[in-house]
Amino acid sequence: MKILFPALLAAVLCGACAAPVPPAAPPPSDAADTPDAAATLARIRALAAHNRCSSSSQCHSLALGAKACGGPEAYLPWSSASADGARLHALARRYQAQRVKENAGLASDCSLVGDPGAVCRAGRCQAGGAADAAQ
Template structure:
């Protein structure tokens, strides 16, 4: 009797662990993956937009995004008033994730190159791209 009771408890525990296991191994749908990318992109843009400048030497830009044909979608303008290392790491991570997304889902786009700013300038405490 004791053995069957313990066997029943053990079986119940096994079913519980199986029913409530973590779903980390479940692949994301294309829509879910795109939504995560868009959230991450918004987070990066918010950080860059929080930057302010007092002089042009504080303004920088970085290639942002990964087009399926290669190259960035755009250039992100920011100032050194924020944690530049964190921003650059986030952008690098985002670019790699978007490239993986493009390959996984066979995404296509035009193959036009994004125009890189010739310089950036500080106007009214905001970094502005010059083309």
Template sequence: MNKLLLLLLVSCAACTSQAQGPVRAQVKGETSISTAPATTLADIRRQIGTPTCSDNAQCRTLPVGAMACGGPQEYLPYSTQKSDANALRALSERSYAETKAALTASGMVSTCMLKADPGAVCVAGTCQLGTGSPAN
């Protein structure tokens, strides 16, 4: 019963965490989850750089990572003026696959609440996440 309660608490904490990669309780003797998703996320952030824009039409969102029940872990804004959309999509797919594999291997569960695409808007010359309907 204590193990079940601990698993539930860790799962809830992981669902509300702002962590960049998968989170899990580590059992004595086990190794941690691969850092490959964090490496891919760093590649994505490097490709995006500072998402400069002059118009909302240049701003898009990129789904990154994966949730245990499906859907992306988060969205990042990027600029079509500065970034190669096809390269970013490929990195996004790699990020999803790596994170999903890590979640499956760890047995991670979530509340299954999917995150809606917030869209992206150009604010003061930089693409930023919007608050509702997707711009892409």
């Protein structure tokens, strides 16, 4: 009995060591936390929609997206009086990176989209004014 108990104990302990270890859970994916390009653009537009202004110095244009051969796809007017510029620029950079990834291997017309600038008209920032500023 004295020999049987240690042998049985050793067998149980070795059996526990040989049991398969369940696989570790995969690390959380950033994809779940990172919205797609359309959702990022919707967030940008929502933040920029509050574009009230009292002077054109509060109005700015934000480059959006990325064409397959380079350059932005469009520009969006926004107001520094009513929107968080740092947040808008961070979202614009994310959107640009998403569009570059989506456009990989695609062709584009390669036309340049000029920055129209932004001006305050009727208390709201609107695209335009780049030609006026150049004169």
